[in-house]
Amino acid sequence: MALAGFLCVVVLAGPARAQDMIPPPPLPDSSTALPPPTPPPPVESTFTTQPVHTGHHIPTSLVINNQYFDASPGGFRSYLETIRWSNPQLYAQLSPDVDRLESRQTSSLMLMAGGAVVGLATALYGIATVSNCVQPAATDPNFAADAQAWGQCNRDNNSRMATYTFVGAGVIAAGIIGFWITSPKRGDLLDVINKHNRASPEPLHLQIGYDPTHQLAEAGATLTF
Secondary structure: OHHHHHHHHHHHHHHHHHHHHOOOOOOOOOOOOOOOOOOOOOOOOOOOOOOOOOOOOOOEEEEEOOEEEEOOHHHHHHHHHHOOOOOHHHHHHHHHHHHHHHHHHHHHHHHHHHHHHHHHHHHHHHHHOOOOOOOOOOOOOOHHHHHHHHHHHHHHHHHHHHHHHHHHHHHHHHHHHHHHHHOOOHHHHHHHHHHHHHHOOOOOEEEEEEEOOOOEEEEEEEEEO
């Protein structure tokens, strides 16, 4: 038994000593190690700002002393109200001219609105007042004559609706043409601007292509008269 115990101790101690004699794995040689991969350069995104096209006309403004007013009779009236008490003489010179422009603008809008209302009413009247055409029954003893009358009634209704629709469209077109003829043009507004600049040491500038409400330039021009 003592011999067996001794052999067990020798067997168990043998592997431990053998494991201590195994050398550790060699460390990698720093001279032959591959360098870490170089990270790619950062990607730079280039953004090009394009003007936003809103589908409406290029905005125009009247500019004086960093104040913006719409380039229209209404906008000029808004400017005049700012000088009504500070420069009553200039206000009195320009107010009648602006009144005439505003009156023309109101009349032109009334022409267009009136043409649209009357034209639509005319077309609807032609549709609403058509005759009631009754289709004859196949058992009608006067079927041939009644069928002919029914067909003529439908033709008269179609002709009536086409006539009233055509007249209504003509009235609408006349209102649009009247609006274009009577509405004040840019030249009329420029005449008042020039009159203002001749009488005032602070000229009005007509700025085209900049929307001060959105701080957006769609085009660029500033005109001084």
